[in-house]
Amino acid sequence: MNAPRARVARRPVHGVLLLDKPLGWSSNDILQKVKWLLRAEKAGHTGTLDPLASGVLPLCFGAATKFSQLQLDADKTYEAVMCLGVKTSTADAEGDVIETRPVAVSPEDVVRVAAQFTGPISQVPPMHSALKKDGKALYEYARAGIEIERAPRQVQIYKLNMALALSDKGQSAINLEVKCSKGTYIRTLGEDLGEALGCGAHLSALRRVATGGYTSAQCVTLAALEAMPEEDRLKCLLPVSSLLPDHTVVMLDDENAARFLSGLRRRGSWPDAAQVAVYAENGQVLLGTAQVVAGELIPGRLLSPIEIEQMTQAI
Structure with a gap:
């Protein structure tokens, strides 16, 4: 036993x-x-x-x-490898091969397609994803052989670098570097790029190198x-506080900090700001987030006194 x-x-x-x-x-x-x-x-x-x-x-x-x-x-940055000429059921190396095509892709084709997919683009979310339909993830339907209609969504591709290469198996490939908005599916992007190149593709490797x-x-x-x-x-x-790098910083003295933590608005000479990180006056203890509208500090997500005490002890 x-x-x-x-x-x-x-x-x-x-x-x-x-x-x-x-x-x-x-x-x-x-x-x-x-x-x-x-x-x-x-x-x-x-x-x-x-x-x-x-x-x-x-x-x-x-x-x-x-x-x-x-x-x-937050925006994300990825590095990926597209294997050209082979489409799979999941748009990555995990899926079954569903189609093969000859590859005749020139450097000029790569430049043209990269420009075509930079900026705002429309994507149809893949079936093999965690998006929910009636409380059930799409990949669960996909595994059962059920195709669900998905509405396209707008995403933003801020940077798309593409370079022709050979995969580790000697197949034609493209190395990708993508900086994109939230909600972008890189597998779908790779599949769509393959279609635009006329040969089909799937991702054989994917790595996220930055987020926010x-x-x-x-x-x-x-x-x-x-x-x-x-x-x-x-x-x-x-x-x-590392989660709040772009927030405007507001410092409060002890009296105002206590009132702020109880959910009360504070008045001051602060300029309007949509994202504010609020600290106790010593600047070491985060109290929470807020926004400033017309000189009024409006509480957002607040830390509890217990959390603040525990974080202060850890400093």
């Missing part, structure tokens, strides 16, 4: 851990693994990466989960995190 597993003693952990997500893991599986490694009470991720994608995955703990939506809305202001250079790998002593893992956390 197996001995029962010892319960993990959870603790309050506040901050953002930038993980270099390995291939083969779902975003939720990696979140639960890191949550266990940190013994954190509360955790959430900032949008999923496919199991076949690697790269920047910000994981939010404690108070940081209150601001994780900001990363969901976070980059892969700041990330820690799962293997490195596992090898660390427990307390060193906490040193990998970025502060909650």
